[in-house]
Amino acid sequence: MSAKAYSVIGTRPIRHDGADKVTGRALYGADFTAAGLLHGAILRSPHAHARIKRIDISRALAYPGVKAVITSADFPEAAERTVDMGEGDTPLSYARGNVLAIDKALYRGHAVAAVAAASLHVAEEAAALIEVEYEPLGCVLTAPEAMLETAPQLHEGKSNLASQFQHVLGDAAKGFAEADVVVEREFNTATVHQGYIEPHNATALWNNDGRVHIWCSTQGSFVVRDCTAIILDIPVSQVKVTPMEIGGGFGGKIPVYLEPVAALLSKKTGRPVKIVMTRKDCFEATGPTPGSFMRVKIGAMKDGRITAAQAYLAFEAGAYPGAMVGPAGMTVFAAYDIPNAVIDGFDVVVNKPSTAAYRAPGAPNAAFATESVIDELAQKLGIDPLEFRLKNAAKEGTRRVDGPKFRRIGCVEVLEAMKNHPHYSAPLGGPNRGRGVAIGFWFNVGLQSSATLNVNADGTVNLVEGSTDIGGTRTSIAMQAAEVLGIPVADVNPSVVDTDTVGFTAVTGGSRTTFATGWAAYEAAQDVVRQMKERAAKLWEIDATAVSFDAGVFTSGERKLTFKELADRLPATGGPIVGRATVNPPGVGGSFAGNIVDVEVDPETGKTSILRFTAVQDVGKAIHPSYVEGQIQGGSVQGIGWALNEEYYMGADGTMMNSSFLDYRMPTALDLPMIDTCIVEVANPGHPFGVRGVGEANIVPPTPAIANAIQRATGVRMTRLPMSPPAIMEALWRESSSQRSSGN
């Protein structure tokens, strides 16, 4: 499908930052230190919902070693207004309120005050001395409950239903009337966390000249710059963010939590202040992904053609509006060509931490519902589940329910690859086993990126970029510049730099980095080639249009200069060459992923073991196949954790009962088989190398694929995530008792 031969694209070089990362030399946010460094600690609300009546900081302030204590009263005065925090407009008081609670605590773990002291232990001891008088209020923890008129109201004068939308295509009522079989089910998914291993961290110095310098681990240094400036009501030009190495994010390290707090503490003390979250803080006070209540109904004719579909999606936003229900509405039926459909989406605030993005945010919830119903329909119609999907698969020209028409996509190719994979026809080989399949879609994003390339006299180039590197993107971006310049990727030296040093670059997220920043590097390399052609023309005393460039060699007739030879002659031909580019690419290509999974369910314990897992994904073009496989494997395993174990286990008072890695049970090496990957390459016509982006679609199909496999292993249809051992036992007991009673 992508037949073009490349010299660098598609190879598997060792990453440029590799030596630093296997020797412990790479510096992550928490590794940063500075002369005079103070340590910050944050006091958090023990209540899920409470009015803050009084805060007395006097005892904390008097504690030996304490340098400053702040609350939300220390935000500079600013009129309430709507601000852009990177993911839509929000009131300033919400943006500030999630960083330090204003008037009310809206979830357990909500930051209320902060201390800076000479040591972390002293800061923690002093934080415990802050006296807060709370008036506890009733809390509400799920979207359906929060939408009741009797529910406690989080934001005074505002409904807990923050917003809603409806997408309509065709006539759903007519479509359902035409259907021979209709399946409708309700689904619930628990709140889950991204689970990055590195806790959030930030160090800030509010310098004597008024400039704020922040060192932190973030998915977007410019987001930190802009959001910190908004919250502190200072110009963006006064904030400089130096991104340190980042230990995982998956969407969770886009919002700011600590940066404005550390900056305010630094302003009060005149010294750099570092704050690092505990693991418990990460669970309780950063943005997990929304829990959801969903109802999905799909109808089809006997021949397997889907006639209508309907979805009701109610997502928990957490304390402030902004649940990723919009993307759920965009993706819930995206894999299929459905003539008649209605999608209703509801963004509902509840007393849980304010949710954030998590890898294809919203799409895994939605796919759990849709792909479970699709599977049940295929069973009822007696059609192979992949054939049923192929019969209805979205293609180029298919209109999505939310409006856009698909350009070239790889849904059919992914399904064909699944059907032809040896896994699909392999014997299951044992009792209590089942095989499930599912597919999923993520649209991916483009957004702004910048890159510059400085040509060195020895024929190497230094690549300057602003995308923080979470999984090897220094290399996947450098490879695209190397391909254009016809030089080895080892001759491109990439640096991720601070916000003063590179042009605006959006977050590392939305599967956009290799796509968009890679494109910026591609364009910057084209700029280098253009300028170097002019130098060759000067040397050869000809017109630049007469110079050709291919595979790293400049030629004109018999004359030729390699990239390296010409680089050495730059001083004599006009001075250094800097290639530069900025992009805001429109040609984003969505990605489809599919899973085939074999499970064994222990009927005594309800434990589900993953016996074999195959992950297929259309990536457009795999720039670095090993990193592409790694993204697919990582997303798949996060999906496996989501399916089988992970959940915020909440007490009725809004306390998370399992806020540690012991009790929030993410998959370990022992829980898993090898994850087989199958890369499909349907080139994205909107990118010079055909890249679609690979980071997210892979987490969409695992939960329904596993649910479908469990159904085939046990006969029980699971409609609630996680499908943990107790949930499965309960479902098995319910099934056997209903069979007994129906037998009577």
Add this chain to the structure above:
Amino acid sequence: MPSQTHVTTTINGEPVQFLCEPRQSLLECLRDILGMTGTKEGCNDGNCGACTVVFDGRIVTSCLVLGVEAQGKEISTIEGIARGNRLHPLQQAFLENAALQCGICTPGFIVAAKALLDQEREPSEERIRFWLANNLCRCTGYDKIVRAVEQAAAVSKQEAAR
């Protein structure tokens, strides 16, 4: 300020002395007092393995060991794995197999895996998965990590045979 205790220990074969508060963990001492930030903190309660070090021949999570317990002991950390300018076969295998993405768990995995390979030449896949079950990785799904350890075992065996 609480009084500090003088600790004499050996880290990566070198004699080291430091002052610490009795309540400070070995992880804090390594990172904040000695500046050895290669050992990472992921949870500070012994459940993620990012701070794994070798402590008198046993792998431990250094967040659950007190700094004062290092007195007279021998400690190995990620900073002591490479052989001068040459990467250890495990480090090389992690790079060649793309066994890291963000890299925050990598020091802990390499220290733990080295302890395994130091005592077992040819661990099975199951054995490797069992041994590494206290080290959490959220990026890779472990597939490439297990393969990297298998490759390093094969390379180490070849080196030993020479």
